[in-house]
Amino acid sequence: MSYAVSLTGGGGFSRLMARLGWAVGGIAILTVLWLLAGYWLSINPTTVTFSKFGLIPTLEAFPELWGAGKIQNASAASGYRLGSGLLIAIAIGVPIGVLMGRIKWFNNYTNSPFQFLRMISPLSWMPLAVLVFATWNGSIIFLIAIASVWPVMFATAAGLAKVDPNWFKVARNLGAKPWHMLTKMIMPAIMFDVLSGIRLALGVAWIVLVPAEYLGVTSGLGYAIEDARETLSYNHLTALVVTIGIIGYFLDSTLVVLIKRYSWHRGGV
Amino acid sequence: MAIRGTEIKIQGLTHRYTPRSPVTFNRVDLESPPGEALAIIGRSGCGKSTLLHILAGLLRPTEGKVLLDGKSVEAPSPRWVMMFQAPHLFPWMTVSQNVGVGLSFGRWSKQETEERVTEAINLVELQDFSKSNVQDLSGGQQQRVALARSLVMEPELLLLDEPFSALDAFTRASLQKDVRSIAKRKGFNIVFVTHDIDEAVIMGDRAVIMAGSPGNIVHELDIDLPDPRERTDPAVQALRTRLMSTFQEAANYKPATAVAGAGR
Numbered sequence: 001m002s003y004a005v006s007l008t009g010g011g012g013f014s015r016l017m018a019r020l021g022w023a024v025g026g027i028a029i030l031t032v033l034w035l036l037a038g039y040w041l042s043i044n045p046t047t048v049t050f051s052k053f054g055l056i057p058t059l060e061a062f063p064e065l066w067g068a069g070k071i072q073n074a075s076a077a078s079g080y081r082l083g084s085g086l087l088i089a090i091a092i093g094v095p096i097g098v099l100m101g102r103i104k105w106f107n108n109y110t111n112s113p114f115q116f117l118r119m120i121s122p123l124s125w126m127p128l129a130v131l132v133f134a135t136w137n138g139s140i141i142f143l144i145a146i147a148s149v150w151p152v153m154f155a156t157a158a159g160l161a162k163v164d165p166n167w168f169k170v171a172r173n174l175g176a177k178p179w180h181m182l183t184k185m186i187m188p189a190i191m192f193d194v195l196s197g198i199r200l201a202l203g204v205a206w207i208v209l210v211p212a213e214y215l216g217v218t219s220g221l222g223y224a225i226e227d228a229r230e231t232l233s234y235n236h237l238t239a240l241v242v243t244i245g246i247i248g249y250f251l252d253s254t255l256v257v258l259i260k261r262y263s264w265h266r267g268g269v
Numbered sequence: 270m271a272i273r274g275t276e277i278k279i280q281g282l283t284h285r286y287t288p289r290s291p292v293t294f295n296r297v298d299l300e301s302p303p304g305e306a307l308a309i310i311g312r313s314g315c316g317k318s319t320l321l322h323i324l325a326g327l328l329r330p331t332e333g334k335v336l337l338d339g340k341s342v343e344a345p346s347p348r349w350v351m352m353f354q355a356p357h358l359f360p361w362m363t364v365s366q367n368v369g370v371g372l373s374f375g376r377w378s379k380q381e382t383e384e385r386v387t388e389a390i391n392l393v394e395l396q397d398f399s400k401s402n403v404q405d406l407s408g409g410q411q412q413r414v415a416l417a418r419s420l421v422m423e424p425e426l427l428l429l430d431e432p433f434s435a436l437d438a439f440t441r442a443s444l445q446k447d448v449r450s451i452a453k454r455k456g457f458n459i460v461f462v463t464h465d466i467d468e469a470v471i472m473g474d475r476a477v478i479m480a481g482s483p484g485n486i487v488h489e490l491d492i493d494l495p496d497p498r499e500r501t502d503p504a505v506q507a508l509r510t511r512l513m514s515t516f517q518e519a520a521n522y523k524p525a526t527a528v529a530g531a532g533r
Binding site for chain 1: 325327345346347351353357359360361362371374375402418419422
């Protein structure tokens with residue numbers, strides 16, 4: 001009779017170690033390719049000026065950038081914009097998604113306009129954002145928000161549409177008030193979908209953030225890259241690009257962990 | 270603790286889903302004393318499930334009323350709880366969280382909740398599974414969780430809409446006996462809808478037969494048998510035969526008078 005309990009555990013650690021092994025192996029191959037490419041740049045007279053894009057100079061750039069506080073400051077500025085934009089997107093996207101999933105006529109009316117707005121490249125709002133918002137920070141946060149609101153909204157609506165209406169009937173029958181429906185039924189039922197939407201949104205937002213920071217602002221990872229390009233410090237440039245990759249990978253992994261934690265669906269993410 | 274059941278009075282109950290749709294049932298009168306286990310038998314489509322939904326306050330009747338202890342049923346309440354064909358458990362909660370969910374909608378202290386949940390889980394004999402994921406349980410175990418989730422509210426009336434029809438015969442038989450014995454021990458009323466004559470004989474104190482379209486109660490039969498009831502007992506089998514023949518008579522029932530404007 002205890003087999004039912006043991007199904008949930010079992011082999012977790014060895015599976016984790018195997019996955020870690022694959023990850024380390026994959027990154028090792030990528031690093032070797034990079035090393036070879038850097039070597040090739042440095043032996044070729046026409047490309048020797050670009051040899052600083054190679055692995056070794058880039059690794060040397062990290063302590064310099066860290067020591068000058070550049071990585072920390074740029075990451076903090078970018079992180080603030082990303083976080084604010086995402087929070088706004090969640091605060092708007094989740095409630096509207098709930099309305100879309102719960103109220104038929106609201107969904108009918110809003111579906112086409114939202115699908116249309118969704119297909120507009122977030123960066124094309126840039127000129128408008130600059131006019132509307134007094135600060136560059138405000139514009140960038142707006143761009144992040146408008147890029148990430150759609151995945152959150154549509155994922156929430158789709159999640160709610162899949163929810164079994166009988167759960168609401170049972171809950172009502174047991175004395176649930178509308179507030180309970182939201183906090184104890186709807187939210188836990190769709191948490192998986194909302195977090196999956198946030199994960200998609202994070203990917204888009206992280207992509208939009210860097211080009212948005214090429215313009216106007218004097219802080220953030222995008223600005224730091226632009227600055228490195230202008231001062232021809234290519235190894236700094238590459239180090240910052242790698243930093244963007246590392247932070248993005250870390251944020252995405254965090255969301256994967258959250259999705260697993262809040263998922264009640266069987267069969268993994 | 271013993272619960273007093275409730276006195277059910279159904280007076281002139283008429284229902285149609287929309288003004289244009291046919292009358293589901295017409296002027297149904299039915300009474301059930303506190304603590305009774307009442308079976309409503311009938312073919313699919315005679316309105317028995319609709320009647321149960323009205324009793325639970327999940328549907329409003331077109332005319333007539335349902336009185337429980339003299340008070341009209343207007344809305345769902347944890348005092349009269351319904352169990353459905355499927356368990357409809359909440360997959361993001363453990364067994365004990367599912368059982369306690371109704372209490373979490375009210376003002377119950379953590380300790381009271383824990384005590385009641387433990388008692389309900391013990392009643393349905395799922396002690397070993399209280400921390401399990403409900404998705405790991407068998408169909409019968411899941412329906413037991415649903416039963417405990419209803420029992421934890423200590424309802425005066427438990428309504429069952431063919432709750433065991435999706436289960437295998439052995440699981441069904443054991444749950445039927447369990448529900449009856451728990452209801453009798455606790456003292457609450459049960460009203461259950463079924464198309465299974467055996468279920469009516471094993472679980473009920475009385476059976477009413479609904480038939481016709483629009484439906485109405487055409488027969489009733491006391492099921493005066495001692496507990497515990499065994500299918501193999503000749504007295505149980507004799508009653509089963511009687512109920513079966515009554516049911517077949519009722520199947521030929523045609524409503525004497527058509528309802529004006531019934532829209533058929």
